[in-house]
Amino acid sequence: MxxxxxxxxDVTAHYGSKKALDQVNLTVPTGAHFAxxxxxxxxxxxxxxxxxTLRRPDxxxxxxxxxxxxxxxxxxxxxxxxxxxxxxxxxxxxxxxxLEFHGLVYGMAAKPRRAMIxxxxxxxxxxxxxxxxxxxxxxxxRRRLEIARALLHRPKILFLDEPTVGLDAQTRQRIWQxxxxxxxxxxxxxxxxxxxxxxxxxxxxxxxxDHGRIIAEAPPEQLKKDHGIRWLHVVPQDATAAEAIVQRxxxxxxxxxxxxxxxxxxxxxxxxxxxxxxxxxSEIRFxxxxxxxxxxxxxGRELRDRADGQRDxxxxxxxxxxxx
Amino acid sequence: MEAMMLLRGLYAIWLREITRATRDxxxxxxxxxxxxxxxxxxxxxxxxxxxxxxxxxxxxVIPYTYLQFLFPAVIVLNIMYTSIQFAVSVIxxxxxxxxxxxxxxxxxxxxxxxxxxxxxSTIATIHGGLVLIxxxxxxxxLSLQQMFTALGLMFVLAFGLTSFxxxxxxxVRSFEGFGVFSNTIILPLYFTSSSVFPLDPALTRTQMVTAxxxxxVFLVQVNPITYAxxxxxxxxxxxxxxxxxxxxxxxxxxxxxxxxVALIDFSRS
Numbered sequence: 001m002x003x004x005x006x007x008x009x010d011v012t013a014h015y016g017s018k019k020a021l022d023q024v025n026l027t028v029p030t031g032a033h034f035a036x037x038x039x040x041x042x043x044x045x046x047x048x049x050x051x052x053t054l055r056r057p058d059x060x061x062x063x064x065x066x067x068x069x070x071x072x073x074x075x076x077x078x079x080x081x082x083x084x085x086x087x088x089x090x091x092x093x094x095x096x097x098x099l100e101f102h103g104l105v106y107g108m109a110a111k112p113r114r115a116m117i118x119x120x121x122x123x124x125x126x127x128x129x130x131x132x133x134x135x136x137x138x139x140x141x142r143r144r145l146e147i148a149r150a151l152l153h154r155p156k157i158l159f160l161d162e163p164t165v166g167l168d169a170q171t172r173q174r175i176w177q178x179x180x181x182x183x184x185x186x187x188x189x190x191x192x193x194x195x196x197x198x199x200x201x202x203x204x205x206x207x208x209x210d211h212g213r214i215i216a217e218a219p220p221e222q223l224k225k226d227h228g229i230r231w232l233h234v235v236p237q238d239a240t241a242a243e244a245i246v247q248r249x250x251x252x253x254x255x256x257x258x259x260x261x262x263x264x265x266x267x268x269x270x271x272x273x274x275x276x277x278x279x280x281x282s283e284i285r286f287x288x289x290x291x292x293x294x295x296x297x298x299x300g301r302e303l304r305d306r307a308d309g310q311r312d313x314x315x316x317x318x319x320x321x322x323x324x
Numbered sequence: 325m326e327a328m329m330l331l332r333g334l335y336a337i338w339l340r341e342i343t344r345a346t347r348d349x350x351x352x353x354x355x356x357x358x359x360x361x362x363x364x365x366x367x368x369x370x371x372x373x374x375x376x377x378x379x380x381x382x383x384x385v386i387p388y389t390y391l392q393f394l395f396p397a398v399i400v401l402n403i404m405y406t407s408i409q410f411a412v413s414v415i416x417x418x419x420x421x422x423x424x425x426x427x428x429x430x431x432x433x434x435x436x437x438x439x440x441x442x443x444x445s446t447i448a449t450i451h452g453g454l455v456l457i458x459x460x461x462x463x464x465x466l467s468l469q470q471m472f473t474a475l476g477l478m479f480v481l482a483f484g485l486t487s488f489x490x491x492x493x494x495x496v497r498s499f500e501g502f503g504v505f506s507n508t509i510i511l512p513l514y515f516t517s518s519s520v521f522p523l524d525p526a527l528t529r530t531q532m533v534t535a536x537x538x539x540x541v542f543l544v545q546v547n548p549i550t551y552a553x554x555x556x557x558x559x560x561x562x563x564x565x566x567x568x569x570x571x572x573x574x575x576x577x578x579x580x581x582x583x584x585v586a587l588i589d590f591s592r593s
Contacts, residue, residue: 052428053427053428054427074432077429077430082424082428084421084424087420087421088424090340093340093344100336101336104332104335105333105336105426105429106329106333106430107330107332149425
């Protein structure tokens, strides 16, 4: 078996004069769960589109499952499954018809096709909805059906572009369990893009991308070790103590309630702080670095855009002219 | 093995079009009501005015009733509507993201387009075939062989017009725009195809040009639908205004040319 599932070499892409990807280099080992983390507009979807042969790069090469996406796109397509950010289901067909279409287009013979259709429908718990028209499905159900469809032809590499928007925790866990099993048993490689930190905690490799450039690529623990900072959360004994701390250490941030948070790097400031205010604190606690703080310190920006889910829903409704 | 896999994909794309069409009530209602309106109201209404005996000159008007004359043209009209309306399905795929599902699949681009166009042509041929049910009413009798020849021609015509719809779809961005567009194309093409009136009410060419203004005759002669209607009329009622080979050449020519252009468009997108 090939050791690398995806190789990206110096890939560049433009939208007009705007650079969407700037000499991106990546290697994804077979069987890995690789997460592309970045804010909206960072170039994640552009990169996925190039890898699944929908868009030609303006420069560089990309090899997916041993096939060059420019020279041999058809061979590359055979080995990949894709879940797009926006729905790509036919909502006038039933769930079963959507899957049957997919199986046929990927050339699956009747028997394995039928068997796989019921397997994947069970996986995403849509067994009771097999013969319902997709138009009647909720956003989460559509999402699940798309994931089921992407797995139907047993791809070697699965691309999930913002996969779990609209999925409840239980379903998300179930799907990840199944994906993990596929990774262990058949060497499935999973590449996800997301701007949700929770999504990438379990990834083998996290790749942080911003403004079309890769800023960091490592296992989450490594990233936290290299780029994350510890925070010291303290609760001062009284308001005057809090005032004094903020005066003395302007980098302290007020937390909800009476607490304060100070960056606790390896410098001496933490020691100096503790030496000075030890007796005026009622509580001290160290918080280990999180990917959130890693992202913050690498890009200087907040990752999360909370209004996103709402915006997606609005956009989807707008596309149908407000009708369901 | 490889060919089998591609055939399955082709079948899937074709089947999807058929399934979607059977769920689209509006389209089906249009397919049934259009021939009824044209044959029952226009056909029956104008039937008395189309008799050569009015002028006492038997050779002056073609030896058929107006209903018989109109019948093949209504088939073409139904095919035109359904075929060109098929572009909506193409726009739909593009706007609602389903196109990406097909494009990341291992199906080659030409086969994707072929599957879609075959699906659209099948639906259009069925809608054209609905008109054939009214044959007895229009006083048209068809032998089995005539019927199959007609259906074959209808399918090739539908194939060309569906490809034409795909070409239009590549140039139109919205559904709303397409509605207006299709109506400004279909009806003018239909009216100038010698469908509702015969091109030659006179005996000689000079008389003909006197009878109809030159610009109208010119429009009729450059309109490819004229020859499609003529070919179908030849098969169904045995009446041709042009050499029968013209119609065949135009129908097959349109199918080939429009499909190739659609293919070039589709591969580029």
